[in-house]
Amino acid sequence: MGIKFVLFDLDGTLLPMNQEEFTEGYFKLLQEKLSPRGYEPQKLVRTIWAGTAAMVGNDGQRTNEQVFWEMFCGVYGEKAAADRALFEEFYEKDFEGARVFCRQNEEAVRVLREIKAMGLRTVLATNPIFPEAATKKRIRWAGLSPSDFELVTTYENSRFCKPNPAYYREILGQIGADAGECLMVGNDVEEDMAAGEVGLSVFLLTDCLINRAGKDLAGYRSGCFGELLAYVRGLA
Numbered sequence: 001m002g003i004k005f006v007l008f009d010l011d012g013t014l015l016p017m018n019q020e021e022f023t024e025g026y027f028k029l030l031q032e033k034l035s036p037r038g039y040e041p042q043k044l045v046r047t048i049w050a051g052t053a054a055m056v057g058n059d060g061q062r063t064n065e066q067v068f069w070e071m072f073c074g075v076y077g078e079k080a081a082a083d084r085a086l087f088e089e090f091y092e093k094d095f096e097g098a099r100v101f102c103r104q105n106e107e108a109v110r111v112l113r114e115i116k117a118m119g120l121r122t123v124l125a126t127n128p129i130f131p132e133a134a135t136k137k138r139i140r141w142a143g144l145s146p147s148d149f150e151l152v153t154t155y156e157n158s159r160f161c162k163p164n165p166a167y168y169r170e171i172l173g174q175i176g177a178d179a180g181e182c183l184m185v186g187n188d189v190e191e192d193m194a195a196g197e198v199g200l201s202v203f204l205l206t207d208c209l210i211n212r213a214g215k216d217l218a219g220y221r222s223g224c225f226g227e228l229l230a231y232v233r234g235l236a
Contacts, residue, residue, distance in 0.1 A: 002236045003201065005150075005177050006115055007168075009186030010126035010135070012208035014112065015142040016103040019210065025101040033090045037083060039076075047075045055129050056161045060170075064128050064155035091133040099141050105207070109143045111225040116148070118236055124149040125171060125184060127191060128158035151175055162191035165198045172198075183235060185228060189215050201235065203228050 008014055011022070027048070031041040054071040055064040062070075073080045116122055124146075126135060132154040136146050146152055151174055153167075160167040172179060179199030186192025186202075188210040196202045204222035211217065221231055 003120065003183050003232070004181040005121045005123055005175060005183070006232065007123040007125040007171065007182055007184045007195070007200070008112070008149075009184075009188065009192050009205075010124055010138055010142065012187040012210060013185060013192075013205050014105070014108050014124075014144065015138055016105050016108075016208055017101060018208075022098065022101040026095070026098045029094055029097050030090060033094050034083075034086065037086060038079075043075075047072060050075070052129050055155065056164070058160055058164075060159040060166060062159065064158050064161065065131070068129075068155060088131070088133070091131050091137075095134050095137060099137075102138070102141050104141065104143045105225070106143070107225045111229045112144065112148065114229060115232055118232070120232070120236060121150050121175070122148060123171060123175060124152040125168075125186075125192075125195075126153060127162045128153040128155050128167075129161060130155060132156055162188075163194035165194055168195045168198045168200060183232065189213070189217070189220075193220060203231055 011017055012019060027045050030048070031044060034044060035041055051068040051071040054067050058064055058067050069084070112122065124139065132152075135152060135154045139146050139152070151171065153171065158167070158170065160170055168184070172182070183201040183203060184192055184195035185205055187205045187208045189204065190212060193202050193204060202220060204217065204220040205225070205228065206222050207224060
């Protein structure tokens with residue numbers, strides 16, 4: 001039985017970037033937005049990271065959004081709850097400034113279009129630590145549209161994060177698919193290849209490879225977007 005769904009990571013996969021450069025630039029924009037409201041820059045960054053860690057450790061009882069804001073408000077109290085609209089405004093407007101830290105890959109767009117033309121269904125399986133507004137912006141920076149995907153994972157609609165295998169099980173439930181019907185494509189060995197633990201086929205995109213642990217890559221089908229397309233044609 002061939003695959004029916006192709007799941008794509010976003011950052012470093014469909015949207016080329018240097019992760020450290022992007023994160024540094026994104027945090028600088030956030031600090032500029034919130035410092036006038038009394039958020040000390042270094043404390044703000046530490047708290048954002050703590051909230052991210054809480055989402056990564058989410059046990060599925062609440063959405064990632066709920067977990068993040070519980071952590072954030074635990075640090076800043078009622079002030080954070082009162083300023084939540086300011087955060088939403090940041091992602092709707094100011095976050096656009098982070099676009100300069102990303103690139104666009106026409107080959108990625110072409111391959112995704114060809115995969116859809118083959119009748120395969122596509123999912124954006126980006127780590128759901130960002131709000132929907134920020135995720136949609138990053139999709140557009142990649143030269144794509146949110147409508148290109150049957151499902152886009154965000155912190156509002158997800159209860160787990162990568163590399164937890166439960167993140168991939170949750171997606172399977174949301175799209176009504178069996179693991180054997182799906183291929184996960186991503187550039188992060190730890191986060192994206194974890195899909196293989198629940199039975200999905202995996203393809204490691206090497207253009208912006210992240211391999212923090214220096215893992216042996218011989219066990220993964222890997223390559224550029226052209227090689228991905230050839231592999232998908234063989235599976236479909």
